[in-house]
């Protein structure tokens with residue numbers, strides 16, 4: 518199991534879903550004004566947004582966590598366990614929703630942005646969001662303990678030198694078995710808007726901040742066009 522698979526297991530316990538619904542509204546509104554035929558959701562996770570996209574567009578999701586893809590596929594969605602560069606098709610719109618770009622160090626992000634451009638038709642759009650500094654320093658940093666029946670989760674997140682290290686410890690007890698313990702660390706990288714723009718072969722046509730978890734801006738939405 519990878520650390521992203523561990524994240525897939527604990528995601529239902531960390532209380533992000535309500536805020537993510539607000540985030541999805543932003544994406545759906547942006548897409549409405551471009552009316553794409555085909556949409557690729559990179560880092561589709563459990564497929565919540567992909568399910569909504571699938572009702573309006575020809576939508577495909579990919580994720581590098583097999584656990585996430587299995588959850589999305591169980592909802593009957595077109596979700597695949599692969600990297601973007603492994604896909605052949607081109608799309609009218611590509612999305613990377615809920616700080617997917619922050620999972621990549623700078624060099625990986627540069628290659629990723631080139632891959633996005635390769636998978637867009639001419640004039641196609643790429644919409645993504647990244648955490649602001651406030652989002653990393655004041656929202657994502659800190660500790661969280663969740664104690665549920667047969668499940669116990671401890672998270673400790675520290676933001677240092679523009680990297681958020683999130684340590685996850687998860688205990689789970691399945692019926693008739695002893696507790697199992699899983700541990701892992703996920704790194705997330707702060708990217709300034711100017712860096713993303715300078716690394717992208719696509720043209721940025723729009724950007725704006727939103728507040729999902731606090732009163733201050735904690736995420737920036739970016740729209741690029743090929």
Ligand SMILES: C[S@@+](CC[C@H](N)C(=O)[O-])C[C@H]1O[C@@H](n2cnc3c(N)ncnc32)[C@H](O)[C@@H]1O
Pocket residue numbers: 521537559560561562563564565566579580581582585599600601613614615616617620
């Ligand atoms: C915070 S979750 C968001 C998931 C989903 N977009 C949502 O809104 O619920 C980030 C997701 O990005 C995936 N991910 C990270 N790096 C990726 C990459 N290079 N390619 C595809 N998926 C990636 C992770 O496995 C995880 O499912």
